[in-house]
Amino acid sequence: MTPDAVTVWAVIAGLAIGTFVIRFSFLGLVGQRRFPEWALRMLRYTPMAVLPGLVAPLVLWPEATGGAPDPARLLAAAATVIAGIWTRSVLWSVAAGFGTLAAGLALFA
Template sequence: MIDTGDFWLLTILLGIGTFLIRFSFLGFLGGRELPEWLLLHLRYVGISVFPALVTPMLLWPAATGGETDWIRVAAGAIAFVAGMRISVIGAILSGMGAFYGLRAIESLL
């Protein structure tokens, strides 16, 4: 394990680093009008992060030892369709409902 002093030094340095990354964008560009092409690309950042976080949990979940589980993939597909038709919140709720519903059906069989 890491030494307590090294842990706190690393934590402080990472905090300073993340502050500087945020400040470099917000502090220097906060009062300026951003170009239209940059605003267009920034609109897609949030929607691209969500699948990047979820995909490994669908295809190689730790709960199954890294084995692909058809219930997780099906729930992800249902959430994707709901996200395209409804909203992000609708995708989350429908994905959770599908996951737990399919788990309940599987346990009955």
């Protein structure tokens, strides 16, 4: 069943309006006020809380292997975490993960 063009554009417009309202409620209405210290402290940890939730499925159930974990991606994830802890640099941890993934895919494939 293929939806018609009017339905598709109505859904796109509805999602655009919904996204705008959600973002405006946080940035537009609260943007000029000073946040309490406890809220700023909590917001500091948001990226560290969201990133593992985005990356874990790609490491543990990769689409490229049909959902089965493979040693190349597990090693790359471990190398990325170790490099991040050791160097405290995003660039070095990404480079370590990329290099390990490339070597692991060449070695295990």
